[in-house]
Amino acid sequence: MSHRSEARGMGLWSLASPALVLCVWELAGRLGWTNPILLPRPLQIIEVFLGLVSSGAVLSPLLHTVGLFMIGYVIASLLGTALGIAMATSQTLYGLLEPLVESLRPIPKPALVPVLFLFLGIGKATMIVLVVLASVFPVLISTFQGVRGLDPVLLETARTLQISRSRTIFSVILPASLPMILAGMRVALGLGLVLVILAEMLAGEDGIGFRILDHERSFQVREMFAWIVVLVALGGAMMKLFEIAERRLVPWRGRS
């Protein structure tokens, strides 16, 4: 209880610094210190943002971005978890996959954009593959470490209770390493979002990334900023949802 109220108190304080920046920004605009064409005031941006929301114009690009992202993210999470567990539990699969993973993992994923354009064309498939590539490795690495770090007592318990290998994986290893899998998925969430926005900027026909770049090219600076606000709100909301899900899924974390 005291922890929770403490966290709430921190929450209020953590609003102070962004609020201060916004005030200074607004004031600077009103006093004419900034170029109003290049840098609109926060209140002007919010006005456009609220217009986007109330007119419903925000919906289609938002769904486009979220849709592409979610497809890639879900694939990456499943793939990363499966590969991580496979590599951590089978020496053969570890030997087979480790060189591949270690050669692909360090590549900055935006560098693969031209390659993917070449092979998959400029379209949704490319964007989804980019999200998968960006998100899969954090999940994989974290899962692998989670499984390798499991207490031997847990696995020995399963062995002495005569639990089959497949049941051990699904009923013991998977839930026991869930906290680490989720930690990887949290990192992947941020990376995946970056890549989907980048992909939309480079190749999109719709979506938040496309809107931001499109408005910049048409010198609709307020609209551009308003879409950035949409993006910030989306990122924040997804992180918050993720935290809630995490607390529900692993309530024992840090307690056992």
Added chain:
Amino acid sequence: MSEKLGFDHVTKVFEGSGSEPDYVAFDDITLEAAPSEFLAIVGPSGCGKSTLLRLAAGLILPTRGQVVLGHKPIDAPPPGVIYLFQQYAKSLFAWRTVIDNVMFPLEGAPRARRAEQRAQCREYLRQVGLAGFEDKYPWQLSGGMQQRVAIARALAANPEVLLLDEPFSAVDALTRMELQTLVLQLWEQRKFTAILVTHDVDEAIFLADRVAVLGARPTSLKEIIDVGLPRPRDQFATREDPRFLKLRHDITASLLARSDGHVASV
């Protein structure tokens, strides 16, 4: 239901890595727990008592000799041999409720029997004094209660042989006494073979029919002492029995490897 479990000339050598020399954990240990016997193994800490139990559970294999359950040598964890770990918290499944932890060993069975098995598990929980805690999670319980969950789960696995690896060393003294009494009650009801490893001489005498004393490294069997105290044992009467004190004296002396006159003198 119970089986005998025996160590037949068991030697366990752990290979040293790199320049480290090989480490001989035990040399030529022969020891057998008869069906339904309560055997305690005591030894100085670091003598590898737990390694002996891990061999009995089939979690590791002997370098020479064999571990025999009934008449079959053990080469993998055999059904019916259940291990009660010292680190009970790590052996329980945090994501499962208490009742689902106890159900775990039974979930391979056909679904039609689920309801019946669940009722049975509730009964096990009642036996270990956890009625009403079925839907809690292990991390919501105290240490002693967590070990009770592990005991109930062991019962659900229908043990022929129960291996107890210092199971009460991590709980407070009063809880330890309660758990000792509980294990004795369950053992008398179910008549499984019990092998307890502990460094607590009092605990070994209080629980066991015989106490095997291990020597220092490389560990070998020093002697086996018949306890011979009447059952059912009682936390007061048994511990205050002059024979209890005599046994404690002898076993402690054996562990300290000194002549009688020097025991515990500084």
